[in-house]
Amino acid sequence: MTQYRANVAQSLADLESWVRRSNPFVAVPRGVRRFLRRPRSMQLRTLAVALAAIVGLVVYVLDAPSSTSGSTGGLGSLGATTGPATQLLADVSGAPAAGGTPVDQASTSTRGVSAKSITVAFPVANLSGLSSQLGFAGDVEFSEQVKAIKLFVSDINSHGGINGRKINPIITNFDPTSESGMRALCKDWTEGSPAAFAVLDGADAWTGDNQLCVAQEGQTPFVGAWTTVTNYTQTASPYLWWTGPDQAAVLAAVVQWGQSSGLLGGARKVGIIAGDRASDQEALNQHLIPDLRNIGVTANVQTIASNVADSATTQAEAPLVVEKLKAAGVNSVIPLLPFNAFFPVLQAENQQTYYPKLLLSDYEGSIESALGLIPIPYEQALNGQQGVTTETLGGFDDARPEAQGGYDSGLRSCFNTWHAAYPKPPKGNESFYIEEQGPIAGWCQEIKLFAQAATMAGKELNRRTFVQAMSRITNFPGTWYTVLSYSPTKMYGPTQYQVVSLHNNVPPSSACKLKTNHKPQGTCWVVQEGYKPLPPP
Numbered sequence: 001m002t003q004y005r006a007n008v009a010q011s012l013a014d015l016e017s018w019v020r021r022s023n024p025f026v027a028v029p030r031g032v033r034r035f036l037r038r039p040r041s042m043q044l045r046t047l048a049v050a051l052a053a054i055v056g057l058v059v060y061v062l063d064a065p066s067s068t069s070g071s072t073g074g075l076g077s078l079g080a081t082t083g084p085a086t087q088l089l090a091d092v093s094g095a096p097a098a099g100g101t102p103v104d105q106a107s108t109s110t111r112g113v114s115a116k117s118i119t120v121a122f123p124v125a126n127l128s129g130l131s132s133q134l135g136f137a138g139d140v141e142f143s144e145q146v147k148a149i150k151l152f153v154s155d156i157n158s159h160g161g162i163n164g165r166k167i168n169p170i171i172t173n174f175d176p177t178s179e180s181g182m183r184a185l186c187k188d189w190t191e192g193s194p195a196a197f198a199v200l201d202g203a204d205a206w207t208g209d210n211q212l213c214v215a216q217e218g219q220t221p222f223v224g225a226w227t228t229v230t231n232y233t234q235t236a237s238p239y240l241w242w243t244g245p246d247q248a249a250v251l252a253a254v255v256q257w258g259q260s261s262g263l264l265g266g267a268r269k270v271g272i273i274a275g276d277r278a279s280d281q282e283a284l285n286q287h288l289i290p291d292l293r294n295i296g297v298t299a300n301v302q303t304i305a306s307n308v309a310d311s312a313t314t315q316a317e318a319p320l321v322v323e324k325l326k327a328a329g330v331n332s333v334i335p336l337l338p339f340n341a342f343f344p345v346l347q348a349e350n351q352q353t354y355y356p357k358l359l360l361s362d363y364e365g366s367i368e369s370a371l372g373l374i375p376i377p378y379e380q381a382l383n384g385q386q387g388v389t390t391e392t393l394g395g396f397d398d399a400r401p402e403a404q405g406g407y408d409s410g411l412r413s414c415f416n417t418w419h420a421a422y423p424k425p426p427k428g429n430e431s432f433y434i435e436e437q438g439p440i441a442g443w444c445q446e447i448k449l450f451a452q453a454a455t456m457a458g459k460e461l462n463r464r465t466f467v468q469a470m471s472r473i474t475n476f477p478g479t480w481y482t483v484l485s486y487s488p489t490k491m492y493g494p495t496q497y498q499v500v501s502l503h504n505n506v507p508p509s510s511a512c513k514l515k516t517n518h519k520p521q522g523t524c525w526v527v528q529e530g531y532k533p534l535p536p537p
Contacts, residue, residue, distance in 0.1 A: 100216075100237025103471045103488045106464040107219050112197025113461050117168040118454065121189045121196040122149050122443075125176045125205035140428045141438045145203060146171055148440045151421050152414075152447040162454045163461070170196060177308075182210045190218025198466070201225055202446035203439040204244075208279070215240035221466055223450055225442055225480070228279040229287055230537045233491035238467040243445055243484060245390045246492040248287040248537030250362045253388045253497045254334060255291040256535055258359050261386075261499075263332045264292070270299040271330035271356070273321055273345060275306025275337035283363070284336055287537065300328050306341040318344035319351065326354040333357070338364045346378045355380055360387025360502075367500065368393065368437070371523055375504045386501040386528055390494035391480050393525040397433040398516040405513050410477030411436060414444035431516055441479035449476060449484065449493075482531070499529035 112119040124145045149171055157166045170189070175181050189196040190213075199206070199214045201224035206214075208228075215222040215236035222236075227244040229251075258264035270292070274284045284301070292299055302321040305313040322345060325333065333356045335342055342364070349355060358381075360367040367387035374382045392408060400406035407415060415434050425432040434440045454461060456469035474485040476493070484493030505512040508520035515521060 100234050103238040103467045104464070106238050106467045108462045108464045109219070110197075110462045111220075112195045113165070116165055118162060118165050118197050118461065119168045119170060119194055120153075120450070121170045121172065121185075121199040123182075123185065123199065123201055123206050124149070124171060124173050125203065126173045127176075140426045141435055141440050142203075144426065145439050145443060147422075148418070148443045149202075149447070151418065152444050155417055156447070156451050162451055163459050165461070167451075168194075170194065176205055179210075182206070183213055186210060186213035186218065190214060190220045196220060197461075197463075198223065198450060200446045200450055202243075202443035204442065211240060212236050219463065221463060221470075223446055223470075225446065227492060229283045231282050231286070232279075237491065238471070238488075239463070240491060241467075241470050241486065242492040243442075243449065243478065243481070244492065245362055245481075245494040245497075245534065246537045247283055247363050249492070249534050250388065250390070250497070251283060251288045251336075252291055252535040252537065254359050254361050254363075255288070255295060257388050257499055257529070258332070258334075259295050263357055263359055264297055265295055268332045269328065269330045270297055271325045271328070271333045272299045272301045273325075273333060273335050273337055273341075274301060274303050275341050276303050277306050277338075280306060280336055280338075288334065288336060299334075300325060300330055304337060304341055304345070306337045308340050311340060314341050315344050318348040321345065322348040322352050322354055325356070326352060331356045332359060334359045335366050336363060339366070339369050342366060342369075343373075346373065346381050349381045350378060358382070358385045358387070360385055362389050362391065367502075367525075371502050371525060374502060374523055375506065379504055382502050383504045384501060386499055388497045388499055389525075390497045390534060392436055392482060393500050394498070394527040395436055396513045396515065396521075397431065397436050399433075407436065408477065408479075408482055410445065410448075410483075411441055411479040413477070414441055414448075414479055417444070433516070437480055445479040445481075445484075449473070452476060495534055496531040497534050498527055498531045500525040501528050 127142055149169060153167045153169050156162065161167065172185060174185055186199075189199055198221040201222075204225040206222075206224055207226040211222055211224055211226070212232065212235065214220050216239070219239055221239050221241070223241045223243065225243050227242045227247055229248040230246055233240050233242065233246070255264060262268070264270055272284065272288065274280050281303075289299075289301075302324060304317045304321050318341075335345070335358060337345075358366075360370060362368075367389050368391065370378075370382050370385065370387075392411075395405040395407075398406060402408050402412075406412075411434075418434055418440060419432060423432060452473060453466055453469040456472065457465035471486055471488040476484040478484045478493065481494045483495060485495050486493065502523070503511050503526045504523050505521050511526050512521040512524035
């Protein structure tokens with residue numbers, strides 16, 4: 001035990017040193033000022049995901065066995081790693097897991113529905129505790145999620161509710177680092193009391209198997225912002241519905257754009273850095289590899305540990321992955337991994353002065369979160385890089401019309417409701433406008449979409465009539481996305497994508513739209529190609 005404690009103490013010391021070396025937010029004052037001029041929701045998302053990597057590393061260190069057990073130890077033992085797996089594009093057979101149930105055969109259970117109410121669960125990630133613990137300022141909008149949920153629910157209830165029923169919200173703060181805690185909440189909502197008719201996540205916080213717990217195991221409608229590839233919605237059909245894009249469709253768009261832009265095919269040497277999570281491997285083997293094969297591209301595939309709990313391994317493998325791609329002359333790289341693994345890869349690129357073209361995308365939000373890492377510390381790796389997105393990136397939050405980069409109709413409606421209730425800027429914000437990609441807009445989108453489907457289901461609301469109604473919604477005005485359309489076999493909303501680039505706006509240029517106060521943005525997304533239809537998964 002004494003030796004184990006010594007190992008932990010040394011590992012924590014190594015961790016502290018690593019955080020100092022790699023933390024992108026410990027920067028010179030000018031860099032901090034630039035970071036603070038970026039969209040605040042993007043600031044916090046970048047911070048929170050990088051934080052998740054650090055938290056995961058702490059968990060790994062504290063749970064690691066002693067060196068006498070024969071297992072790999074903490075950070076001090078990273079040299080013992082066997083390294084990442086290398087794979088050349090190969091024939092991988094097998095279809096995505098079938099299963100689920102057609103919408104017309106869904107359960108007719110009315111659990112959570114009474115004559116006067118519909119009970120809906122709203123999980124809200126508790127980031128404020130983590131932000132105060134680790135010393136970064138949380139985004140004001142993230143602290144106002146409960147206010148937003150109550151406001152938009154109240155707005156529906158005050159206008160007659162849903163066919164005479166009022167939404168009864170169960171708003172629950174949860175720890176996003178506790179899988180056991182999230183599963184316990186899922187079981188409370190789907191099996192316990194009070195019974196929930198549906199679960200909504202408007203802030204991209206209820207992820208992975210926790211969605212399947214609600215939708216597949218609990219046969220409870222789940223409408224959420226986080227997405228992965230088609231396998232999830234097929235498995236949990238017909239109860240799992242996404243406001244974001246199916247990532248298989250996003251990857252098809254990446255290949256489509258990559259080929260048309262000359263970044264894939266021809267003389268380009270293509271690499272893929274894929275996480276080792278089941279969802280990443282599913283995306284790789286069942287979607288990206290076949291899409292590349294269809295255009296005659298063979299890629300050099302590198303796999304890297306990508307679970308947050310494996311952060312020490314990820315940190316050790318990243319330099320080896322980059323070294324192999326550099327040695328192979330790869331000049332186009334598709335990241336297929338979460339940010340906690342993407343961040344060490346960028347760090348390794350800097351260390352090895354290797355800057356290939358990155359094909360960024362909505363897959364794990366690489367095109368969005370990457371903006372938070374320029375100009376410090378990864379300007380060379382990221383400035384000017386491009387990617388595809390289904391989100392409304394490239395605009396600004398103010399009164400200018402949609403054609404000039406302002407709110408689209410769905411977001412304008414949400415803002416009007418919010419501003420009527422809260423006309424003054426919240427403390428810490430310079431403007432009363434809500435963020436285009438922020439949590440207030442996200443929750444408004446989710447709640448209004450749910451209300452639309454529940455209303456269309458009619459007086460006889462049950463699980464079957466609800467999912468049947470969801471499958472009939474088309475051209476719904478979104479907030480994070482322009483429009484959302486569904487069908488009995490399309491459980492994700494977005495229908496189109498655009499191509500944007502990352503731009504460090506120093507010195508200021510016309511590439512970035514001026515802020516409301518006519519001052520320049522520090523960084524921005526620049527639209528390179530307008531919207532076009534999102535290809536099928």
